[in-house]
Amino acid sequence: MPGVTWSSRFRLGIGEIDEQHHGLFSLANRLDAAVGLGAGQQAVSETLPELIEYVKTHFAAEEALLAETAYPEHAAHQAEHEAFIRKLTGFSQACKSGIPTVPADIVAFVSDWLPAHILGRDKDYVPHLAENGIE
Numbered sequence: 001m002p003g004v005t006w007s008s009r010f011r012l013g014i015g016e017i018d019e020q021h022h023g024l025f026s027l028a029n030r031l032d033a034a035v036g037l038g039a040g041q042q043a044v045s046e047t048l049p050e051l052i053e054y055v056k057t058h059f060a061a062e063e064a065l066l067a068e069t070a071y072p073e074h075a076a077h078q079a080e081h082e083a084f085i086r087k088l089t090g091f092s093q094a095c096k097s098g099i100p101t102v103p104a105d106i107v108a109f110v111s112d113w114l115p116a117h118i119l120g121r122d123k124d125y126v127p128h129l130a131e132n133g134i135e
Ligand SMILES: [Fe+2]
Pocket: 062, 077, 081, 117, 121, 122
């Protein structure tokens, strides 16, 4: 299982966001561990909704900061968030309706997306937020 390991390179220096990113890693790892133990579909149907709720709360907090500072890339950033939620929701619904999903694929998707998004799109807004006094 790939998993995601939190390290200081993911720290953006914005307390609220760093704390939530850390929380996301914890949930992703809980999903990874459960799938690794062979809990499969059940782990996905139990943990994924929790992850989706946390992701929604986190994205809303992040987007509020981008909106209040009139971040020029706000729309593109938001679109990336929405695509991630759509994908997770699709997995979750397939799982709930008994359509066979591959739990390892879900874990791999989340484990790839989270670090790439934080080190890419999220890191990009840090100077803009700092200019606006948010850190
Ligand atoms: Fe983001």
